[in-house]
Structure formats: structure tokens, C-alpha cells
Amino acid sequence: MLDRSRDDPVSSSAYGTALGAAVAALAGLVRPSATVFYSVGTDNEPSGFELFGLAETMHRAYLQRYCTLDPLHPSYCARQTHSVLTLTGALPEPARDRSIYWKRFLQPHQVVDVMEVLLRDNARTVAAFSLLRMAPAEAFNADELSRARAVQPLLEAALVSLLRRERPMRAHTGGLPALTHREQQIARRVRNGMSNKQIASDLALAQPTVKTHLLHMFRKLGVSSRTELIGALFL
Known part of the structure; x- marks a missing residue:
């Protein structure tokens, strides 16, 4: 069997397919109102967010003001032994009236x-799915928690090996311009070999909007093609 390298585009495509299947499985089993997938660095900081059904305005507010206050922040999760955690466990109802995170976010x-x-690799959390329930839906029940615990090892087995080969986007250092969250989403899909039409469908955008974002990224990065964009951000 061939051992695909991290630069193999087939690996990236397989990763995107596996992530989509995982989100769909959780949607069927647990019925969240919105899902966020993110990677976790060795410093226990989240990054590389992928939003599924969550408004970007809410995500921006989280990153700008509330990430460090999150009772389910990866630094908290790293100290836990269980792989499925809940807000109730991290922030019990009696404490919510005193929580800025709860009251203001x-x-x-x-x-x-x-x-x-949580998805772990040799006991370290490397990624996670954050499943949100919004009113008028009710809190997750015991049966849904049980389903999440049952499927977690399968998600871990499917994604962690692919995550090891997934080359991260370069950080905003050394003069590299910062990309918006939407631009990062599009850049990862370009890297995975998706066309503008496929990206538009995947992100629920119009094709001209995708093209406009790409032109903005080309200007930011000083590149003139999709291949050069991939090279600037991932190679």
C-alpha cells in the first residue's frame, strides 16, 4: 500500500470528505443547531475553525471577546479524561448567573x-467538534450524549490519522497578510482541489462571491494563480 505524503492533494481531499461525513453523522445522531470543528495546538489553543450552520458574526464575537472565557476551552478539556464534555459539566446551572460568558455571549x-x-492523538487533544443547541430546542439529553460517546471513537479513528498529514495554513507572521475567516475557508477548499462552483455550494455562497474573495486573496498575497496561492499559504 502506498504511504501518501502530507503534500499529496488526495490526502487533503480525503480529509475534507471525512470531515463532511463526520459532521453529517453528528447531525443525524445528536441534532445540533450548529457545529464548529477546530484543531487544537500543542499550546491548547483552538485554530482552523470550520463553521457548519453558525453565523460568522457570532463566531467573530467569540474569537474577539469570549474565547478565553469559554468554560469548554481546550485548556479545560485537556485536563479531562472523558472525550465527550457538556456545558452543564463545565458550567453548572447555579454558576451561570455569575458567568460573563453565559450572560453576555x-x-x-x-x-x-x-x-x-474531543479527538485525541496519543492522549493529547488535537481537534474537537463543538455542538451547539439553540432555543427553542432543548438541552442535549442522556440518549444523545450516549450516542455521541458511542460514535466518538469512530470519528477519532477516521480523522486523526488524516489530521497528522494535513498541512496547516501558515500563520500571520513574517509579513504574510492576515486572511479573514471566510478567506481561510475558501483557501483550504482551493488547496483541496475544489472548483469555484464546489466551494460556492459547500459554503452556501454565490460563485461571483467566491471569485471576489479569491481576487482579494491574490492581491493580499501577491500571487496570480490558485497554485501560487496554495504555495504561499501551505507549502
């Missing part, structure tokens, strides 16, 4: 519950 966005499904 979750409540205004009508979030009633959060479930975190």
Missing part, C-alpha cells in the same frame, strides 16, 4: 447547551 445568542466531542 451564550444567552444573547439563545444557546441552551453545548457538547464538545
